[in-house]
Amino acid sequence: MLLPTIAERIDSSDNLLDFGAGPTIHVSVVFRNKINNIYLADYLPQNRQELFRWTNGTSSFDWTSVLKMIATVEGSGWLQLKEMEQHTKAKVSIYQCKNKISKN
Template sequence: MNSDGLPTQSGDTMTTLTRDDYKWAFDPYAYLNAFYSSPVDDSAMTMVLSLLPTIAARLPHCQRLLDIGSGPTVHVPVVFRKKVDEIYLSDYLPQNRELLRKWLRNGEPFDWSEIVEAKTKVQSVLDCDVLSPQVIESIDIAMEYSQALSNVIRLLKIGGYLVLGGILSETWYQFGGRRFGCYLLLESELFSVLSQCGMDTREKHLIYYNHCDVFLLITKRIV
């Protein structure tokens, strides 16, 4: 780290920040500008934003949706607003939660101009740490990115749906001049944990997309 608390950079190397660094180093506006200003420039965002409506269309109408690890984004309530009565956003980082609350209060400067309708379904923005016990009572749909998958699945009712997206076989990602470490998730581990936690991983009951190790899936809790 240099005197300003920024990661040092030398040649092609950059300090990889850890989970403990997120609260001071993660800039939600830099994240949004990097991945959501022009999602067509990012293959992962293009895939997620293109396929989420397809997944939503296959779900029955449910009472509640909990988006675990919302980050500073609101694409989940936008996509699922016609499928659920109540939406709960959550994130580990206070700066992300504050930005989401600004959006709900119409005080968010980032341009989410096409998503006004989704606000009527959002009930709350919650403090979320997937390494800790249950955040809110059992729900119908849970959305999560990778860590502590078993903790997340415990939030689901039997018969509830898990919509999960993430990146496989990767240890970091970067934006805004900073590199953040992430959990190295393998496909075999992903499906093993899903099965162990009572999710239906049979091929005919699972919707799974994988493009260049960017994945998106939907499965149902049966146990």
């Protein structure tokens, strides 16, 4: 998994936009310690709905294997997976991608 290595090398920043995030959280989790506000945007309502379920704790998908993989690459161990997830959730906002281009 290359993304944690990339995240480690960048400077901290205020905002990150994951455009076309899909129903996945790995980008958010990887950048949780570098970015203050993480914006997840997707066109499909079902993808956004799954992200909303994850943020409010009602998702039926178990993200443990993803969190373990990221924690292993980061060298942080598996004992803090819940904290890792909660820290990420606190920074995430979810948005719809618009399919219209505005001409000015």
